[in-house]
Amino acid sequence: MSTPILQPGEIEAGAPPAPWLKLPETIQFNNRAERLAGLAKAHALADYLRFIAALCRAQHEAYALLPPVTLPSAEILAQCRTYAMPPLNAATLARTSQWSMALSHILARVETAAPAPARAAIARLASLDETALEAIANGLLRHDSEGLDRAAAPFVAAALQVYWHRLAAALDVQDIGRPETLALCPVCGSPPVASSVHVGPEHGLRYLHCALCGSEWNVVRIKCSSCENTKGIAYYGIENSPAAVKAETCDSCQSYLKILYLEKDPAADPIADDLASLTLDLLLDEQGYQRSGLNYFLIPGPT
Ligand SMILES: [Zn+2]
Ligand SMILES: [Zn+2]
Numbered sequence: 001m002s003t004p005i006l007q008p009g010e011i012e013a014g015a016p017p018a019p020w021l022k023l024p025e026t027i028q029f030n031n032r033a034e035r036l037a038g039l040a041k042a043h044a045l046a047d048y049l050r051f052i053a054a055l056c057r058a059q060h061e062a063y064a065l066l067p068p069v070t071l072p073s074a075e076i077l078a079q080c081r082t083y084a085m086p087p088l089n090a091a092t093l094a095r096t097s098q099w100s101m102a103l104s105h106i107l108a109r110v111e112t113a114a115p116a117p118a119r120a121a122i123a124r125l126a127s128l129d130e131t132a133l134e135a136i137a138n139g140l141l142r143h144d145s146e147g148l149d150r151a152a153a154p155f156v157a158a159a160l161q162v163y164w165h166r167l168a169a170a171l172d173v174q175d176i177g178r179p180e181t182l183a184l185c186p187v188c189g190s191p192p193v194a195s196s197v198h199v200g201p202e203h204g205l206r207y208l209h210c211a212l213c214g215s216e217w218n219v220v221r222i223k224c225s226s227c228e229n230t231k232g233i234a235y236y237g238i239e240n241s242p243a244a245v246k247a248e249t250c251d252s253c254q255s256y257l258k259i260l261y262l263e264k265d266p267a268a269d270p271i272a273d274d275l276a277s278l279t280l281d282l283l284l285d286e287q288g289y290q291r292s293g294l295n296y297f298l299i300p301g302p303t
Pocket of ligand 2: 224225226227228229250251252253254255
């Protein structure tokens with residue numbers, strides 16, 4: 001059974017309880033592409049954001065083209081639910097070749113839009129055999145950036161996101177056990193990229209967004225998602241930049257995670273807005289905080 005969330009001040013008479021977990025929606029990649037294209041206007045990193053927008057559009061197409069994915073067996077799903085373990089564990093799940101089908105499509109689609117260094121990376125990836133590709137995927141999913149081809153990594157990550165997204169979308173929330181600690185995605189065990197405070201039926205609730213499968217899970221506000229500390233949490237923003245993005249810092253573990261306020265901008269997207277707010281990361285770095293969010297388009301991610 002999934003456990004709905006009831007938090008003080010967030011219960012309206014007759015309203016159904018908000019979900020503790022939201023599995024990814026099909027339209028996520030396309031929405032992200034549009035958001036990136038919008039953010040690119042008058043942005044110092046316009047070319048980069050437009051290129052990632054093209055990558056997200058290719059993800060959207062690959063998502064639609066993939067044949068149905070095969071989920072873990074009912075027995076494994078039941079076991080994971082009982083012990084509240086992620087059923088699509090990024091580090092241990094046996095992948096099928098569908099993720100590399102997604103990669104082939106993505107490489108073919110973005111090749112012409114890619115800047116020169118990225119085109120060279122695409123050519124390198126296209127020449128690799130299955131074993132070499134699987135090795136890059138393993139390195140990314142286990143957060144081992146040693147010897148990683150950084151220019152090639154975003155393409156492999158994009159394909160893995162499509163594959164995991166499809167798997168997660170094929171699950172039912174009832175399949176997932178709610179773990180006691182919520183630092184990692186309950187569906188695939190990956191770190192969050194950022195969090196967002198929702199509007200609509202989950203108004204005012206904060207959800208963390210999985211860097212890999214795109215699932216979102218609720219974590220109460222004013223609490224470090226990394227170490228669960230609730231004291232001395234502070235918020236940083238950049239002057240004259242959209243108020244939709246802030247960094248939530250924790251003085252206990254010296255880390256931060258970005259937080260998006262959808263009330264200020266309902267189109268804000270955790271991955272897109274994270275990329276468009278790198279100035280905030282520089283500020284936090286100067287203040288001595290380490291990033292806890294993982295963005296696969298920004299390798300190496302957390303240290
Ligand atoms: Zn996940
Ligand atoms: Zn902390």
